[in-house]
Amino acid sequence: MRAALLALALATPAAAAPCGGDFGDFLAAMQTEAIAQGVPPEKAAAFFKGARQDQKVLKADRSQGVFRKTFLDFSQSLISKQRLSTARSKSEALNDIFTRAETDYGVSRGILLAFWAFETDFGQIQGDFNTRNALVTLAHDCRRPEIFQPQVLAAAQLHAMDDFALDTTGAWAGEIGMVQMLPKDILERGVDGDGDGLILLKTSQADAILSGARMLQHHGWRAGEPWLAEITLPDSFDWSLTGLDTEKPVEDWLALGATPRKGPLAPGLNASILLPQGRKGPAFLIYPNYRVLFEWNKSFVYVTTAAYFGTRIDGAEPYAAGNPDPALGPDEMTALQEKLAALGHDVGKIDGILGAGTRTAVQKEQARLGLPADGWPTRDLLDAL
Template identity: 40%
Template sequence: MRAGFIVSAMASLMLVGLSPGVQAENTPPPPANKRNCKNTVPFSQWLADFKREAIAEGIRPQTIEETIGGMTPDQGTIARDRKQGFFSQTFIDFYFKLATKNREQTGKTFLKRYKDIFDRAEQQYGVPGPVITGFWALESDFGGGMGNLPVLRSLVTLAWDCRRGDFFRGELKAAMKIVERGDLTPDQMIGSWAGELGQTQFLPQHYLNYGVDYDDDGRVDLIRDNADVIGSTANFISSMGWKRGEPWIEQVQITKDLPWEKADLAIKLPRSQWVAWGVKGVGENLPSDDLQASLVLPMGRNGPAFLAYPNFDVYTQWNQSLTYALTAAHLAARMAGAPNLTKASGNVVSLSYEQIKELQSLLKRRGLDVGEIDGKLGAGTRKAVKDMQVKFGLPADSYPTADLLTALKERS
């Protein structure tokens, strides 16, 4: 997802204790309030105010009663939203739990089965089929794990809650408009606790704005209609700036002597520069051209390495977690014919959850912005690690090591 927050707990990711998903619209949502915020407006008062607001925006009173009449908030949804996630898996652990051989083969089967639809979507939107199936696999296991909760109740709860109420009020109104448009009935809106719907987990505003009736049956059904899933997902990806005919990610081999500070998703250089520094393709030569690319080292200079091209930006807009984005992108590349990673590429000594929290605390004491002290290796922590590696004269590959942690403790 685009820089902002992560909103859902998709079925497959819940199995490994993660909760990335799709965020609403192509602009960052407003910052969330703190997890320990308190609801001060009684639900009945909030609901009456919301109904008046929805009517003023053109939603029919009948639709409002049909969708949320008599509804009460779900404390379980609030508890899930407030829960502090625990994440201590490395990229390679996450990758092999989610980007399975079975999902790769299912994706390839779908690409053959729905070839005409994928071809049409690529011609219309410029998005290759494997990119769609990569997201399809991770978001719902091709429809096998879309969630089993009443979405409207989740949305009402999150819209009333103090943490992200403004954001979810918009999603709740969009869900009502989906019902008014005739795409889904309220009873059919079954999905994730964060309000996402369908096989590629669209929030209601995505559903409303990018959903496409791709088989001309008169409605957009992203829960049961695979043609609509393919067309709508392609439309949404295209809206985020996908560049037709360009690659998105490529695994590469690196030398032991690189300007490591250049290995950063925020730094894009011509592919010819990476070639000049000794970066090589896997299984085929790397073109020495002007295509812009970033060198991404999710586990540092001793782990797997990737060149991320401009189209990879779509993956980090879909989900801001670098681990998720790389997994989805490389799974798509495999579905397009690229080789799998090897587990040996993950033989890197990594810090534990508690060690990363300690590292974050030490970095924060030095005035560096790491966000929450949460044991997660997010973008802020990676940037702070890189800054400190440069200061200490260590290889600045943005991956925390025991050497860095020791240096921070000794110099604190």
Template identity: 50%
Template sequence: MKLLSKALAALLVTATALPAIAQECGADFATWKQNLANEARAAGVGEKGLAALGSATLDPKVLERDRAQGVFSQTFAQFSDRMISSYRLKNGAANLQKYAQYFAKGEQDYGVPGPVVAAFWALETDFGAVQGNFNSLNALITLAHDCRRPDLFRPQVVPLLTLIDRGVLPADVKGAWAGEIGQTQILPSDYLARGVDADGDGVVDLRNTPSDVILTTARKIESRGWKRGQPWIEEVRVPAEMAWEMTGRTNKLPLAEWTKMGVTNRDGSPLQDNGLKAGVVLPMGRKGPAFLAYDNYDVYLQWNQSATYTLTAAHLAARLAGQPAFGLGNPDAGLTGEAMKALQQKLADKGYDVGGIDGILGTNTREAIRQEQMRLKLPVDGWPTQELLANL
């Protein structure tokens, strides 16, 4: 089994460590691209990669997709119900069996269980069936030139040009609108630095070779801080009343402390202290589903910053590992659409950074809600309700 050459990995370090050369977003495109070409050449990209850059163009459809991510305005129950389909559960189980030796190798080498990898494989592309039809280089060029999030996408351009220059990927490689490539939608920097040639054919092929996909994905997850042998989430039951301000992903406590507060296993049995700390996550408030979130769950947020997506991915992994579907409980009606935007606007007017008035219950909005719930002496569970909106 071979990793991508050390030279490629070293090249990535060099490319990302070089001083920024005229990285101002929104500048004259021809001038901006020429400066990018100079940066790529200095990083060791040859004529093949530079020729691909010379042909790259801006794609307005990429910006349309970047501005329209309304799917994340759904609740956790809505999103997970749609994403954790019987098709994905069935095929996830089948692939875990079919490629058992590679999933086992991934856990042996990187400590990442097979169901965790399989869940991302399912959610990202339905096991390679839907990998995206955007020109990857044009997508990254567009997002790097755009001024919304250039810091996220600019560092991906030189690694992609390097992969093209070395013949690992074709110049017209297709993928997702945000520049991810392959069956688990890997960004070029991870492809370059962490690609694994699992079948030993001399090529890291993340578009067509499942063994390479599985091992590379496990290696990527491990690189984000995954802790071998530890859980990621566990569904629990919370009492009707407790110190809600103690809940939240980042407030990790020993399980013995949660037991004192009345938190139990899903079936009502006592929690078994495993020596680890976890936070209690309430994605739909104190009356909805509840999960213990361990350090490994934090790794999911480095894959995707949407709490709705990451909790869905973590729960799908738990399902593939044999756990049942979560219990919905009886959550209070949340805010959606214009009501959610109105709440965000009120929070922003009070000085909170909610990350934009977009109707999405993101991390910043949820934390602002918790702060206001505490001030108003409401249960601090981070869930937006009509009562909270009225109080504001």
């Protein structure tokens, strides 16, 4: 049944049900679409029967303030000696599983352990939101129905395969299990790592770890390549070359003065220089695999912290924190985004969060105003604008 349902799901695009209207009508439309995608009618009826909206999910969706933290604050709140020790112990205890992840999918255990640690504290805290209700709530809401309606249909398909119980719980956004994957990813890329015929990311460490590895491989993870390395840069460096928009061969960065803090860099690869908090904070060289991590989580500060923690698990030294200029407060950041947007820059949603679009706009305005163009917003820049 899994193969047949998956084939239908991939071949039949989801027809969007009307968002925001009567919830009962919405569920009926989604049930019809699930049946069209091959879910047996009795299974579809059972899946949607009793589904309800969860206002706590909507509240969580609109208040993601944790991502307003700086990289230093966020990383120091998530990374501790205990968590690092636990990660390395898990690596040793589950060596066979991580070796399979590395052999079959080419994904380093360091990055898998980092996400496992941050997502659920190695499976201990997997979330207590009813997953079905969270998904139908977000699919009915008109903010991102195109993202969550396919996830509802995927969950219905998993339910028909006995891989999704109606009382399944997880994160508020519908992610399930130890590494917090969405139903569509589980349906299309889940791995039965323990050979029991089921894919259960909540209870099986092998299923969770190998499914996460397969997902990263699907999104372009390159076997045997690094993802991030800490570097130092000379004070005379051209800061306008930093940021995710500029890529150069590693050899070119070395010629411009980039120096690894420990161990060699990876010759032959293209890379970018990342300054999470500007030229006075930590500096990293990031490789193509770093960009793949945004398929797991869209937050810049989260991805960078996970990437850094992965290198620590693999033996890297703690970063040199430096002494960055103070971060703008939420109101100041919002004001800055408004000014940048008025100048014609695409900063995305004006939300007080320093995302990729805002960083790029900041760097362009710094260069225009003759300030060090390191992409880190300061009060000097805000005042100059």
